Amino acid sequence: xxxxxxxxxxxxxxxxxxxxxxxxxxxxxxxxxxxxxxxxxxxxxxxxxxxxxxxxxxxxxxxxxxxxxxxxxxxxxxxxxxxxxxxxxxxxxxxxxxxxxxxxxxxxxxxxxxxxxxxxxxxxxxxxxxxxxxxxxxxxxxxxxxxxxxxxxxxxxxxxxxxxxxxxxxxxxxxxxxxxxxxxxxxxxxxxxxxxxxxxxxxxxxxxxxxxxxxxxxxxxxxxxxxxxxxxxxxxxxxxxxxxxxxxxxxxxxxxxxxxxxxxxxxxxxxxxxxxxxxxxxxxxxxxxxxxxxxxxxxxxx
Numbered sequence: 001x002x003x004x005x006x007x008x009x010x011x012x013x014x015x016x017x018x019x020x021x022x023x024x025x026x027x028x029x030x031x032x033x034x035x036x037x038x039x040x041x042x043x044x045x046x047x048x049x050x051x052x053x054x055x056x057x058x059x060x061x062x063x064x065x066x067x068x069x070x071x072x073x074x075x076x077x078x079x080x081x082x083x084x085x086x087x088x089x090x091x092x093x094x095x096x097x098x099x100x101x102x103x104x105x106x107x108x109x110x111x112x113x114x115x116x117x118x119x120x121x122x123x124x125x126x127x128x129x130x131x132x133x134x135x136x137x138x139x140x141x142x143x144x145x146x147x148x149x150x151x152x153x154x155x156x157x158x159x160x161x162x163x164x165x166x167x168x169x170x171x172x173x174x175x176x177x178x179x180x181x182x183x184x185x186x187x188x189x190x191x192x193x194x195x196x197x198x199x200x201x202x203x204x205x206x207x208x209x210x211x212x213x214x215x216x217x218x219x220x221x222x223x224x225x226x227x228x229x230x231x232x233x234x235x236x237x238x239x240x241x242x243x244x245x246x247x248x249x250x251x252x253x254x255x256x257x258x259x260x261x262x263x264x265x266x267x268x269x270x271x272x273x274x275x276x277x278x279x280x281x282x283x284x285x286x287x288x289x290x291x292x293x294x295x296x297x298x299x300x301x302x
Contacts, residue, residue, distance in 0.1 A: 010291040013043075013050060016101060018093035018138075018284045020229035020265025024052040025101055025286075031063030037085025038301035044083035050292075053228045054091060055081045056098050067116040074116040076102060082224030090119040090170040092232015096138040096284035099124040104286050110136065119143065119170030138284045142233065144276035145169055145240040155205055156192040157185045164193070164205075165241040169278070172203045173237035177245065181209055184219050187227035206234045208242065216242055217262040229265030236278045239270035250274040 011033075014025040024043050026033065035057065044052045057079035061067040067077035078098045080091045095115060102108035103126050110126045122143060127136025146168040153164045155176040160183055162176040174193055178184065184191070184207040191205045202223035211217050218238050220231040239259040243249065248257045250272050258271040268282040 010294045011297055012289070012291050014101060014104075014286055014289040015050060015052070016056075016097040016284065016286045017265070018096045018230065018232065019263050019268060019282055021054075021091075021093035021231065021263075022052045022229075023094055023097050024050045024055045025058065025097070026055065027058045027101075027105070029058065029060050029063070031059045033057065034302075035081070036302040037081075040081045040085040041083065042300050044085075053083055053222070053225050054088070054094055055083075056094055056101070057081070058098065058101060061116045066118065070116040070121050073121045074114040076107070077116040080117070082222070083226075084224045086224045087118070088171060088224065090117045090122075090233060092140060092142055092169070092234075092236060092280055093230050093282070093284075094232070095122060095124065095140050096232065096280075096282060097286075099126050099138055099140075100135065100284035100286060102126075117170070135283065135285055137281050139279055139281040140232070142169060142236050142278045142280050145236065145272070145278055147240070147244070150195065150198065152195065153198060154194050155207075156194070157183065165244070166198075167237035167241050169233040169236050171233055172199055172201070173206060173234055174199070174203050175206045175208060175238055175241035177242075178207050178209060181207055181217065181219050183207070184221075187219065187221045189226075190221055190223065204231060204234050204237075206231070206238050208238050211260075211262060214246075214258065215260045215262075219264065230263040230268070232268065232280055232282070235261040235263060235268045236270050236280055240272055240278065243272060251276060 043049045061071040061077040110128050123141035125139040155164045164174040164176040167173045205221045208218045220234045254274050256273045261268045271279045
């Protein structure tokens with residue numbers, strides 16, 4: 001953590017979640033914070049820190065070298081980190097929570113907005129809150145899925161092995177269809193994937209079962225985080241992989257296809273359009289805010 005007035009006055013933070021995929025939110029509009037991997041891991045620690053599946057740093061695109069080239073398209077950059085401190089290209093649930101925060105903080109209005117990510121500029125639609133104060137849903141244009149080779153990918157857990165579909169949603173996914181979600185094991189450690197070297201930077205692994213017509217359920221091991229209650233890019237990858245398994249390809253038929261994807265933390269609705277765009281709709285909630293103690297901040301590793 002950088003030395004700054006923050007360590008004298010404390011660091012404001014918020015906590016939010018999307019289908020129980022939870023995040024530490026750090027407002028840093030002017031890009032003054034320096035967050036090393038160990039500091040991020042400490043903040044995300046569920047016993048000694050705030051706790052979260054990841055961290056969202058909210059910074060103006062123009063103030064961060066990683067997004068400065070996108071500043072003309074999107075004012076705000078979602079600097080996303082996994083709970084182990086590693087940098088990730090994108091997080092779908094995190095993007096919904098990020099957009100919800102911008103509206104919550106008065107930095108954006110409900111409706112359409114653009115957010116810069118390491119996977120490019122993505123479009124978000126923040127719904128109006130209901131009359132009873134229930135937050136409106138958030139729809140994210142997740143971009144286009146890529147289905148690169150190879151086609152002989154396999155996922156292994158213990159003595160079980162399944163073929164998997166390689167889907168890239170700005171980050172890599174291996175989608176395996178299984179008979180029972182319990183067959184995925186405890187997911188404390190990453191499932192094995194083969195052939196060796198196919199995912200040099202790691203991979204998110206989804207295990208999928210059918211629940212009904214165009215309705216599936218999944219569990220996921222997210223690289224850098226372990227099993228999480230939800231994964232937005234993973235749900236999109238699952239919907240695309242399931243559509244292809246079912247013989248549905250909007251680019252061929254000219255008709256959008258929609259799947260309901262149940263995750264341990266709730267439900268997401270995924271639509272793939274004929275032009276290849278994948279949209280995800282689901283809840284995003286800000287649950288609280290506070291200030292980190294400056295004395296504790298001073299103990300954080302770099």
